Amino acid sequence: MSGHLKLAGVAAGYGQVRVLRDIDLEVPAGGLxxxxxxxxxxxxxxxxxxAGLIPCAAGTIAFDGTVLARLSDYQIVGRGLxxxxxxxxxxxxxxxxxxxxxxxxxxxxxxxxxxxxADMLELFPILADRRRQMAGSLSxxxxxxxxxxxxxxxxxxxxxxxxxxxxxxxxxxEKVFTLIAGLPRLRGMSVLLVEQNVxxxxxxxxxxxxxxxxxxxKCGAGKDLLDDPEVQGAYLGL
Amino acid sequence: xDTFLNILVAGLLLGGIYSLVSIGLNLVFGVLRxxxxxxxxxxxxxxxxxxFFYAVFGLDPYIxxxxxxxxxxxxxxxxxxxxxxxxxxxxxxxxxxxFGLLIVLQNTVLAITRxxxxxxxxxxxxxxxxxxxxxxxxxxxxxxxxxxIIAGGLAAALRYTLTGKAIRGLIQDRPVGVLMGINVRQxxxxxVGMSAALAGVAAALLAPIxxxxxxxxxxxxxxxxAVVVLGGLGSTMGAYFGGLLVGIIEALAGFYIDPTLKQxxxxxxxxxxxILRPSGLMGRLGAEEVGLRGNA
Numbered sequence: 026m027s028g029h030l031k032l033a034g035v036a037a038g039y040g041q042v043r044v045l046r047d048i049d050l051e052v053p054a055g056g057l058x059x060x061x062x063x064x065x066x067x068x069x070x071x072x073x074x075x076a077g078l079i080p081c082a083a084g085t086i087a088f089d090g091t092v093l094a095r096l097s098d099y100q101i102v103g104r105g106l107x108x109x110x111x112x113x114x115x116x117x118x119x120x121x122x123x124x125x126x127x128x129x130x131x132x133x134x135x136x137x138x139x140x141x142x143a144d145m146l147e148l149f150p151i152l153a154d155r156r157r158q159m160a161g162s163l164s165x166x167x168x169x170x171x172x173x174x175x176x177x178x179x180x181x182x183x184x185x186x187x188x189x190x191x192x193x194x195x196x197x198x199e200k201v202f203t204l205i206a207g208l209p210r211l212r213g214m215s216v217l218l219v220e221q222n223v224x225x226x227x228x229x230x231x232x233x234x235x236x237x238x239x240x241x242x243k244c245g246a247g248k249d250l251l252d253d254p255e256v257q258g259a260y261l262g263l
Numbered sequence: 264x265d266t267f268l269n270i271l272v273a274g275l276l277l278g279g280i281y282s283l284v285s286i287g288l289n290l291v292f293g294v295l296r297x298x299x300x301x302x303x304x305x306x307x308x309x310x311x312x313x314x315f316f317y318a319v320f321g322l323d324p325y326i327x328x329x330x331x332x333x334x335x336x337x338x339x340x341x342x343x344x345x346x347x348x349x350x351x352x353x354x355x356x357x358x359x360x361x362f363g364l365l366i367v368l369q370n371t372v373l374a375i376t377r378x379x380x381x382x383x384x385x386x387x388x389x390x391x392x393x394x395x396x397x398x399x400x401x402x403x404x405x406x407x408x409x410x411x412i413i414a415g416g417l418a419a420a421l422r423y424t425l426t427g428k429a430i431r432g433l434i435q436d437r438p439v440g441v442l443m444g445i446n447v448r449q450x451x452x453x454x455v456g457m458s459a460a461l462a463g464v465a466a467a468l469l470a471p472i473x474x475x476x477x478x479x480x481x482x483x484x485x486x487x488x489a490v491v492v493l494g495g496l497g498s499t500m501g502a503y504f505g506g507l508l509v510g511i512i513e514a515l516a517g518f519y520i521d522p523t524l525k526q527x528x529x530x531x532x533x534x535x536x537x538i539l540r541p542s543g544l545m546g547r548l549g550a551e552e553v554g555l556r557g558n559a
Binding site for chain 2: 110114
């Protein structure tokens with residue numbers, strides 16, 4: 026089983042500004058881990074550091090035993106680590122189909138591209154209907170579906186999602202979360218989810234971390250954190 | 264009427280050359296977001312390389328092109344690797360550096376050739392067809408045909424090949440392109456190389472028409488800027504049609520208004536387009552900014 030991510034003592038930020046300090050995090054193979062926190066806590070920065078879009082100032086990030094800092098940014102997806110950025114970030118002036126094709130750009134997917142594409146269109150029937158449409162014209166929910174499908178096209182063993190529920194209608198949120206919760210079982214992959222929608226994220230996570238001002242202040246089973254008075258007070262409005 | 268049609272055709276054929284140069288300029292601008300002031304000088308260098316094969320080995324420019332294009336491709340890769348890449352986090356500096364490169368290329372060629380003019384008159388360059396009342400220069404007609412094929416081919420490659428899709432992806436969102444596994448440096452190297460290779464093709468077509476001088480590139484780079492704005496930043500077909508349009512405007516203005524004002528007139532058109540339709544004929548409004556979206 027692969028898809029095992031381990032961060033030890035990671036610090037990262039932009040220029041002189043340190044956003045993250047001393048981050049230890051582990052996503053076991055086949056696990057679903059959530060990172061919750063307020064706006065500006067450093068959740069997106071965490072995912073960007075793991076994906077290699079910004080360098081780590083300290084610490085190591087290892088994925089299935091490979092230290093990611095040894096790879097170039099564009100090589101990381103080929104190791105099985107895919108990311109769905111905030112808002113989906115589809116290529117707006119390309120069709121849904123072209124977006125999916127670029128998801129499978131890295132050479133490791135070559136023998137599987139056709140089958141993956143068929144799988145995705147089956148998993149997301151709405152994308153099959155819209156496949157010749159420009160991605161920029163999709164609705165928020167469709168965009169998020171397409172972004173997840175695009176990330177899955179790379180055949181990842183770990184999928185990272187940045188606030189997939191942001192800006193979606195409640196019904197759509199439920200749909201997206203059901204899909205995400207099913208990924209470890211359905212496709213045998215691990216999931217690292219970053220969310221402000223704390224209730225739903227904690228309900229589905231095996232393990233969850235609470236990020237405040239760039240540091241983890243709490244960590245535990247999702248269900249336990251739901252019952253934690255501090256978490257309830259700060260994030261669930263109870 | 265015959266005069267008008269003849270001028271129109273002459274403008275169209277001139278436009279074909281402008282198109283060819285502009286497509287290369289636009290490729291680098293569209294993908295790397297760098298205004299390559301040296302592009303005209305690259306065309307000039309390609310012409311001298313063509314002349315080298317002509318003078319030393321007696322190769323016809325149309326035959327030498329099979330050697331000149333790969334040489335220019337490597338030359339373009341060198342421009343990216345040694346000049347643009349080290350400055351990749353400073354877009355402004357990249358543009359200034361291309362201006363520096365323009366001066367270096369002009370002066371180097373001037374030093375080597377001592378500024379003596381050369382020309383490559385082949386049999387073909389004097390061949391003129393007559394179609395009814397129209398007189399069409401064979402070599403100029405060929406350049407229009409080649410520009411058309413290249414514009415169509417490049418647009419199709421960008422649209423239908425996986426590499427082309429990757430290049431368009433980088434234009435629209437570079438960090439997400441990286442997440443897809445696209446090697447940005449490799450794609451940039453390819454684009455600058457292709458841009459210079461197109462300058463090599465242009466050189467073969469220009470060889471029978473223009474006499475060589477180190478400042479030759481200036482004749483093309485100014486119209487090319489107008490073309491790129493007119494046609495739409497980053498749009499290959501826009502650069503193609505924009506080139507034809509600027510050629511026609513130049514020919515008509517040169518005949519009906521005043522030959523000395525012809526460039527002033529297409530610059531007026533250029534400014535009018537900037538005011539009335541900033542995205543150009545075929546560009547996308549804001550397309551020049553999409554590529555700068557820096558965060559993921």
